[in-house]
Amino acid sequence: MLSGPMGASSLVVDPDGGDAKDADEANHLTSKVPIEEERKSSPVPDEDQEDEEESDDSRHGGGHRKSDAGTSHPGFSADWSADASPRAHIFVPVTGSGRWKCVACRMVIPAGETNNLKEDELCRETFREGIRKYRENKSVDHHWVKRTNLKGKCKGCGKSFQGKLAFGSSKEVVGESCSWCKYSYHMKDQCQKDKSQDDFCCLGVHKSVIVPSTWILKVPRKGSFKSSLKNSPSKNRRRKAEASSPTAEEGLRPFCIKPIPDHKISPLLVFLNPKSGGNQGAKLMQKFQWLLNPRQVFDLTQGGPQPAIDMFRKVPNIKLLACGGDGTVGWLLSVLDKYQIDPLPAVGVLPLGTGNDLSRSLGWGGGYIDEPISKIISGLQMAEEEMMDRWQLKVTRNEYQSSDTRGKDALPLNVVNNYFSMGVDAHIALEFHEAREANPQKFSSRIRNKIYYGQAGGKDLLLRKWKDLSNDIEVICDGEDFTPKLRELRVHSVLFANIPSFGSGTHPWDPAKGTQQINDGRIEVIGLTTYQLPMLQGGLHGSCITQCRSAVIRTTKTISMQVDGEASRLNPATIELSFLNQVKMLTRRKGQGKSRITYADPDVALEITVSRILMRDYAAYHQDKDKLKDMSKPVGKIKTNSKADLSEVRDLIKKVLENNPGPNQQSFVQDWCFIDAVTAIRFFRIDRAQEGFHYLIDICDDSVVYLVLNDDEDSQLTAEEPLVIDSPIVAEAPPKPVLEEQENEIVSNHSESEKRDVFLEVNSNLPCPRNGQEPPRNTLSPKTQMPKSASPEPSPTIQQVLEKTTEGILKAARLGDLKMLRELHQEGYSLLSIDETGKTALHYGARFGNKEVVKYLIAQAPPSILDLVDNEKGQTALHKAASYKRRTISCMLVAAGASLLIKDNAELTPRQLAALAEDNELASYLESQEEFQREKAEGLVDGNSGDFETPV
Numbered sequence: 001m002l003s004g005p006m007g008a009s010s011l012v013v014d015p016d017g018g019d020a021k022d023a024d025e026a027n028h029l030t031s032k033v034p035i036e037e038e039r040k041s042s043p044v045p046d047e048d049q050e051d052e053e054e055s056d057d058s059r060h061g062g063g064h065r066k067s068d069a070g071t072s073h074p075g076f077s078a079d080w081s082a083d084a085s086p087r088a089h090i091f092v093p094v095t096g097s098g099r100w101k102c103v104a105c106r107m108v109i110p111a112g113e114t115n116n117l118k119e120d121e122l123c124r125e126t127f128r129e130g131i132r133k134y135r136e137n138k139s140v141d142h143h144w145v146k147r148t149n150l151k152g153k154c155k156g157c158g159k160s161f162q163g164k165l166a167f168g169s170s171k172e173v174v175g176e177s178c179s180w181c182k183y184s185y186h187m188k189d190q191c192q193k194d195k196s197q198d199d200f201c202c203l204g205v206h207k208s209v210i211v212p213s214t215w216i217l218k219v220p221r222k223g224s225f226k227s228s229l230k231n232s233p234s235k236n237r238r239r240k241a242e243a244s245s246p247t248a249e250e251g252l253r254p255f256c257i258k259p260i261p262d263h264k265i266s267p268l269l270v271f272l273n274p275k276s277g278g279n280q281g282a283k284l285m286q287k288f289q290w291l292l293n294p295r296q297v298f299d300l301t302q303g304g305p306q307p308a309i310d311m312f313r314k315v316p317n318i319k320l321l322a323c324g325g326d327g328t329v330g331w332l333l334s335v336l337d338k339y340q341i342d343p344l345p346a347v348g349v350l351p352l353g354t355g356n357d358l359s360r361s362l363g364w365g366g367g368y369i370d371e372p373i374s375k376i377i378s379g380l381q382m383a384e385e386e387m388m389d390r391w392q393l394k395v396t397r398n399e400y401q402s403s404d405t406r407g408k409d410a411l412p413l414n415v416v417n418n419y420f421s422m423g424v425d426a427h428i429a430l431e432f433h434e435a436r437e438a439n440p441q442k443f444s445s446r447i448r449n450k451i452y453y454g455q456a457g458g459k460d461l462l463l464r465k466w467k468d469l470s471n472d473i474e475v476i477c478d479g480e481d482f483t484p485k486l487r488e489l490r491v492h493s494v495l496f497a498n499i500p501s502f503g504s505g506t507h508p509w510d511p512a513k514g515t516q517q518i519n520d521g522r523i524e525v526i527g528l529t530t531y532q533l534p535m536l537q538g539g540l541h542g543s544c545i546t547q548c549r550s551a552v553i554r555t556t557k558t559i560s561m562q563v564d565g566e567a568s569r570l571n572p573a574t575i576e577l578s579f580l581n582q583v584k585m586l587t588r589r590k591g592q593g594k595s596r597i598t599y600a601d602p603d604v605a606l607e608i609t610v611s612r613i614l615m616r617d618y619a620a621y622h623q624d625k626d627k628l629k630d631m632s633k634p635v636g637k638i639k640t641n642s643k644a645d646l647s648e649v650r651d652l653i654k655k656v657l658e659n660n661p662g663p664n665q666q667s668f669v670q671d672w673c674f675i676d677a678v679t680a681i682r683f684f685r686i687d688r689a690q691e692g693f694h695y696l697i698d699i700c701d702d703s704v705v706y707l708v709l710n711d712d713e714d715s716q717l718t719a720e721e722p723l724v725i726d727s728p729i730v731a732e733a734p735p736k737p738v739l740e741e742q743e744n745e746i747v748s749n750h751s752e753s754e755k756r757d758v759f760l761e762v763n764s765n766l767p768c769p770r771n772g773q774e775p776p777r778n779t780l781s782p783k784t785q786m787p788k789s790a791s792p793e794p795s796p797t798i799q800q801v802l803e804k805t806t807e808g809i810l811k812a813a814r815l816g817d818l819k820m821l822r823e824l825h826q827e828g829y830s831l832l833s834i835d836e837t838g839k840t841a842l843h844y845g846a847r848f849g850n851k852e853v854v855k856y857l858i859a860q861a862p863p864s865i866l867d868l869v870d871n872e873k874g875q876t877a878l879h880k881a882a883s884y885k886r887r888t889i890s891c892m893l894v895a896a897g898a899s900l901l902i903k904d905n906a907e908l909t910p911r912q913l914a915a916l917a918e919d920n921e922l923a924s925y926l927e928s929q930e931e932f933q934r935e936k937a938e939g940l941v942d943g944n945s946g947d948f949e950t951p952v
């Protein structure tokens with residue numbers, strides 16, 4: 001399925017090839033979910049006993065998978081058939097051990113013995129059988145299981161379970177814990193005595209979202225006697241088939257939910273596809289089954305969301321959690337549309353895979369990494385609810401216009417949650433999808449996808465194909481005809497965006513042109529050119545057309561379109577876009593659930609030590625905080641304030657890292673993520689897309705912030721995929737196979753030798769108001785760093801008058817110090833300042849890969865800066881960008897109108913320099929653009945120069 005607007009990001013979400021490996025590695029890291037810190041001080045339930053039995057893969061237990069075959073079923077989810085037994089385990093095979101582990105209680109039982117269990121070996125009771133039992137007993141009993149490995153502390157004596165055995169291979173029972181509430185007791189007499197007085201189960205920290213077993217009733221079918229607990233497999237299978245047949249009426253359903261009203265309980269129903277995100281889905285499913293009632297965790301491959309929603313639809317205050325990509329969320333919402341549930345259930349998102357724009361827009365991040373699931377559940381318990389608009393599309397075929405043989409008369413989806421678009425972005429997504437369908441083996445990995453993507457775009461000369469889009473469509477928004485405007489902008493794509501995030505986290509709508517809200521009944525209309533598409537990756541916006549409540553689009557040709565990432569070619573038609581309804585979504589907001597900071601706190605200055613951890617150490621010792629702290633290396637300090645969030649301090653930390661490279665000097669600056677060192681008993685990484693939601697002081701331990709540096713080529717465990725370029729232009733992050741052939745100096749955007757040069761070159765008496773380690777102002781956020789056309793900018797004439805030159809401008813550009821650059825500019829220094837080599841700030845920004853600087857200069861400096869040549873080599877900034885393989889920057893410069901035709905003193909164009917640097921993708925991109933520019937210069941391409949490349 002395609003879910004990225006421009007394709008590539010989502011194209012790779014499919015559960016094959018490269019993803020699976022990544023996910024497996026990630027899973028390795030997530031295999032332990034410890035308890036949360038706030039519970040550490042009191043007797044606490046232990047959330048995770050996984051290592052108890054799972055860590056011993058080396059144990060020999062006959063390990064033949066033969067025994068798995070008969071009994072395993074795909075989702076390993078609860079049995080909802082008429083034969084279900086309330087205390088049946090949900091076994092999954094423990095790979096290679098010949099044993100089975102229950103996901104609900106984590107008991108491990110040899111394969112042959114799963115059918116002959118004694119009373120005290122049965123699982124926790126997940127439902128009640130018959131009305132009588134339901135009335136009799138309204139409380140849940142503990143389900144004690146003896147454990148060989150327990151974390152946390154005994155509820156009886158308050159002492160820790162941990163001790164002598166750090167890497168517990170012992171079979172010695174250290175205590176008992178309850179599979180419901182997770183509270184634990186030692187086996188010692190006194191603790192057992194305490195346990196015997198602890199007579200009913202409170203369901204633990206997640207009780208407000210757990211569906212108690214007392215709510216779920218299995219009722220005998222009419223006319224049948226209560227079935228026995230054990231049945232022959234063949235009978236079992238038959239019954240299952242009956243139960244899942246679509247003709248089953250409600251009255252025949254063997255289960256019903258009878259909630260015991262309690263306003264404090266809002267049960268969370270979890271939906272996931274165990275096959276999604278490689279193996280990630282299956283692992284997560286098991287964690288939810290352990291932490292909640294396994295009967296509130298649903299495998300989407302077993303009949304989709306409908307049976308669960310049907311069963312729970314009358315339960316007050318239910319919340320739904322969609323684990324997966326945006327498509328999974330859309331699926332759930334479309335099923336909810338069939339019911340009139342009042343009040344509407346709120347829907348949360350746990351993003352798996354990549355892309356995930358809806359999840360990003362709601363504050364749940366770009367993709368699950370290794371945050372403890374218990375913490376995620378707590379986050380959902382506290383999440384705010386926000387309504388979200390949805391839109392419908394009605395297509396009426398225009399029979400008078402001829403169609404393409406490949407065209408269709410309908411769109412792939414008729415409801416819009418994320419966006420609806422037509423033109424070049426949909427075309428790319430579609431071509432990619434088709435190429436992949438035709439040749440799946442060529443698309444087995446994410447990397448290959450990216451490479452192909454770049455080439456396909458270049459070859460196709462998409463520009464020429466889509467330059468006339470605005471002649472083939474008519475766009476009327478709220479009755480106003482915007483076609484002339486689209487023609488004037490010469491857009492190659494028209495996007496109707498319901499949510500702010502698009503294409504794996506880009507923001508095509510400029511908030512300066514009007515607030516974009518997901519619940520204001522308006523949809524944002526944005527025009528995009530082939531130039532602007534890659535610019536979105538650099539943080540810029542498209543051409544904002546309007547915000548409207550309805551739209552009519554008429555097409556006279558077969559045009560590629562996509563809805564929420566599903567693309568097709570639509571024959572000439574009239575498309576009516578109108579408001580459909582609103583759904584209730586759960587959103588995560590800044591600082592949510594954090595107790596250490598209150599909004600009333602004064603803004604206190606802080607000095608925080610930055611300490612780095614290498615990815616390989618993190619992978620090996622992620623569960624051992626103390627060990628990782630010992631292995632971490634302090635690399636410097638930052639000064640900030642108590643209200644700074646992570647996105648605000650990222651730049652400060654980047655500078656600290658630049659001065660203190662890791663052992664492997666490649667990629668140490670960009671490829672790192674923050675660690676939450678305090679929320680759980682292990683460290684976990686923070687999704688880059690969520691940095692804006694965390695205050696720095698909430699993740700620091702003793703004024704130290706820990707980072708993981710991904711210095712290991714193989715571990716690929718970064719917080720977030722580098723933004724995948726989804727346009728015909730190649731990705732910034734060089735695909736791996738290419739990267740391996742490159743020289744270090746060129747590969748790294750910030751290799752140490754470059755930086756050293758900088759410091760040697762810099763003349764310290766230059767006017768430099770800040771040393772770059774200054775705390776950011778409270779208002780400094782990624783948004784405000786973005787150059788906007790609306791921002792106060794001296795008019796050209798004033799700029800001329802105020803013009804002073806300084807090498808400080810050049811220094812700032814070299815160092816990537818946007819703040820300094822902006823301040824010098826505001827003080828009146830010219831952005832056209834040059835040094836003795838004739839280089840401008842743009843040369844340096846491009847040379848050193850400082851994207852923010854380049855972005856700022858493009859937006860703020862006079863356009864003449866683009867083609868200024870230095871006097872050493874006669875090169876423009878684009879020459880520099882091309883020879884240092886700066887892909888995004890090359891795209892930005894080209895999009896801004898930099899010439900591709902200028903030859904340097906060696907008679908080389910930027911394309912030739914890219915080819916010499918062996919960056920073939922970049923060279924082929926530059927070639928396609930060069931061709932276009934040449935045609936334009938020769939008047940072959942109509943359109944006056946410069947009217948369509950200004951992105952802001």
Ligand SMILES: [Zn+2]
Pocket residue numbers: 088089090102103104105106107122123124
């Ligand atoms: Zn069990």
Ligand SMILES: [Zn+2]
Pocket residue numbers: 141142143178179180181182183200201202203
């Ligand atoms: Zn309990």
Ligand SMILES: [Zn+2]
Pocket residue numbers: 154155156157158159185186188191
């Ligand atoms: Zn004890």
